[in-house]
Amino acid sequence: MLLEGRVAVVTGASRGIGAAIARAFAAEGATLLLCARGEGVEAVARDLTSAERPVRAMRGDVSDPVFARELITSARKEHGRLDVLVNNAGILRQGLIGMTSADQMRELLDVNVLAVMTLTQYAVRVMEAGRFPSVVNLASIAGTQGMEGVTAYSASKAAVVGYTLSSAKELAPKGVRVNAIAPGFIDTDMVRGVSADWYERRLQSIRMGRIGTPEDVAGVAVFLASDLSRYVTGQVIGVDGSMMS
Amino acid sequence: MSADKLRQCFSRSLGIPLERVTEDLAYNMIKEWDSVGHMALVAEIEGEFDVMFDTDDILGMSTVATAREILTRYGVGFDAA
Numbered sequence: 001m002l003l004e005g006r007v008a009v010v011t012g013a014s015r016g017i018g019a020a021i022a023r024a025f026a027a028e029g030a031t032l033l034l035c036a037r038g039e040g041v042e043a044v045a046r047d048l049t050s051a052e053r054p055v056r057a058m059r060g061d062v063s064d065p066v067f068a069r070e071l072i073t074s075a076r077k078e079h080g081r082l083d084v085l086v087n088n089a090g091i092l093r094q095g096l097i098g099m100t101s102a103d104q105m106r107e108l109l110d111v112n113v114l115a116v117m118t119l120t121q122y123a124v125r126v127m128e129a130g131r132f133p134s135v136v137n138l139a140s141i142a143g144t145q146g147m148e149g150v151t152a153y154s155a156s157k158a159a160v161v162g163y164t165l166s167s168a169k170e171l172a173p174k175g176v177r178v179n180a181i182a183p184g185f186i187d188t189d190m191v192r193g194v195s196a197d198w199y200e201r202r203l204q205s206i207r208m209g210r211i212g213t214p215e216d217v218a219g220v221a222v223f224l225a226s227d228l229s230r231y232v233t234g235q236v237i238g239v240d241g242s243m244m245s
Numbered sequence: 246m247s248a249d250k251l252r253q254c255f256s257r258s259l260g261i262p263l264e265r266v267t268e269d270l271a272y273n274m275i276k277e278w279d280s281v282g283h284m285a286l287v288a289e290i291e292g293e294f295d296v297m298f299d300t301d302d303i304l305g306m307s308t309v310a311t312a313r314e315i316l317t318r319y320g321v322g323f324d325a326a
Contacts, residue, residue, distance in 0.1 A: 065299075069297050069299070072297065073297045076292075076297070077295070118300075121300060122297060125284070125287060125288045125291060125297070126288075126291075173281075174284075
C-alpha cells in the first residue's frame with residue numbers, strides 16, 4: 001500500500017473532495033486524523049476505522065489558529081509525528097467584482113489562505129525530513145487561470161498557488177515537499193450550490209465531456225502524499241479534464 | 246531539571262557544547278543560532294516539553310532566558326535559580 005505507516009491530517013474531510021481523499025488515503029494504509037467544521041466528519045472517520053487503524057475526527061474551524069494548533073498537536077501527541085498535511089478545507093463564494101462585500105473577501109482569505117499558512121507553519125515543525133513529508137494544498141483552476149463570477153475566490157486560490165511555490169522552495173532543504181492540486185469543475189456540494197446557469201456553462205467548457213469526481217482529485221492526492229512523488233515539489237497539478245476556464 | 250533539559254535542547258539542536266549555553270546566549274550571537282538553527286531549536290524544545298508554540302512566541306524567543314519565560318507560560322515549571 002502506498003501510504004502504509006504514514007500519518008496524515010486531512011482538513012475539510014466531512015464531504016466532497018476531502019472525504020474522497022480520506023477514503024483513498026485509508027485504502028492505501030494511511031493513519032488518519034480528519035477535521036471539519038460541520039457534522040459528518042465523525043461518520044467519515046467511523047466508516048474508515050478498522051481494527052488495525054482507528055481514524056480520528058476533530059470538529060473545528062481551521063481559520064481559528066487555536067484549533068489549527070490543537071489539530072497538529074494532536075497528530076504529534078498521538079503518533080509522534082506528521083508525514084502528510086492535506087489543506088483541503090475551503091469555501092466558495094460567488095460574486096462579481098462590484099458585488100463582493102468586504103466581509104465575504106475576508107472570510108475567503110481567512111479560510112482559504114490564512115488557515116493554509118497557519119497549518120503549514122505548525123505542520124512542518126513536526127515533520128521528519130527522512131520520511132519524505134508532504135504538504136498538499138487544494139488550489140483551483142480559478143486560481144491558476146482566472147474565472148469570472150468568483151473573483152475573490154479566485155484571488156484566494158491564486159494565493160494558495162503562490163504560497164505553495166514559495167514554501168516549496170523554502171522547505172526543500174528541510175526535506176518537506178509542497179505541492180498543489182488545481183481541480184476544475186468537480187461534482188461536490190460546493191459547486192452544486194452555485195447558480196444553475198453558471199453550473200451549466202462550466203459543464204459545457206470541459207473538453208473531456210464530463211464533470212470531475214472527488215475520486216479524480218483523490219488519486220492525485222495519493223500520488224503527492226506518497227513516496228512515488230518523493231522528488232516532486234513546487235508543482236501545481238491541474239485535475240480538470242481540459243477545462244476551458 | 247527543566248532548566249537542564251532546556252540547555253540540552255539548545256546544545257543538541259544548535260550543535261554546540263553545553264557550556265556555551267548561557268542565559269544571555271542570543272539569536273544571531275553565534276553562527277549556529279541563525280534562522281535555520283532557530284527552527285531546529287523550536288522543534289527540539291517543542292518535542293522535549295510537549296508543547297507547540299504560537300508564531301509570536303517563536304519570533305520572540307531571542308535568548309535562553311526568553312525561551313524559559315515562554316515555556317513557563319505554557320505550563321512548564323522551572324526551579325528558582
